[in-house]
Amino acid sequence: MANRTSKCAVGRDRRPRFAAGTMKLNISYALAVALSVITLAGAEEAVMKLTSTAFATNQRIPIKFTGEGADVSPALKWEGAPAGVKSFALICDDPDALSVAGKVWDHWLIWNIPATTPELPENVAKTETITALGGARQGLNGWPRLGFNGPMPPPGHGVHHYHFKLYALDTVLNLPAKATKPQLEAAMKGHVLAETELIGTYER
Numbered sequence: 001m002a003n004r005t006s007k008c009a010v011g012r013d014r015r016p017r018f019a020a021g022t023m024k025l026n027i028s029y030a031l032a033v034a035l036s037v038i039t040l041a042g043a044e045e046a047v048m049k050l051t052s053t054a055f056a057t058n059q060r061i062p063i064k065f066t067g068e069g070a071d072v073s074p075a076l077k078w079e080g081a082p083a084g085v086k087s088f089a090l091i092c093d094d095p096d097a098l099s100v101a102g103k104v105w106d107h108w109l110i111w112n113i114p115a116t117t118p119e120l121p122e123n124v125a126k127t128e129t130i131t132a133l134g135g136a137r138q139g140l141n142g143w144p145r146l147g148f149n150g151p152m153p154p155p156g157h158g159v160h161h162y163h164f165k166l167y168a169l170d171t172v173l174n175l176p177a178k179a180t181k182p183q184l185e186a187a188m189k190g191h192v193l194a195e196t197e198l199i200g201t202y203e204r
Helices: 002-013 019-045 095-101 181-188
Strands: 049-051 076-079 087-094 105-114 136-138 160-169 192-202
Touching (some): 049 192, 076 160, 087 095, 087 181, 095 160, 105 181
Antiparallel strands (some): 087 105, 087 160, 105 136, 160 192
């Protein structure tokens, strides 16, 4: 009997002991994968996007919003801003002007757009501050003038690309109206949570 008991005990000792540990590892792995999927999905949802009802990305800007037309700013709308945004800033410029003007030409500088504002209406007033937009401020463009001035590239110079760049900031900028683009960019440094852009084109 003693021997049989001993053999049984030895038989029991030889049974696999890793099943429970493997199950725990598998559960941990599954949880890690699930969390990764959730994180990635959240990251995708948080991507900021800028659009306009006036033109689609990389499409021609209607003449109404250019120096050949009414020269008013186009309506812009954004979504997907990250958490912690305190204000938005927008810069519109034309890098293709470098070969003509010797510099990137600035068309619009506006900042301290309230964090609760998801859009800019068409024809934003060309004033230092905009009460309808929570006191947002505007800077000097390349002419230099206040507010928005649209595309007006030299005739025959080919297609120019106009970059409407939106910045989500973690602060409200202590920057006076009539600031230049270098001053605005310096003020934003270290405060940009996210950025996106919409590109429109124009040719004369």
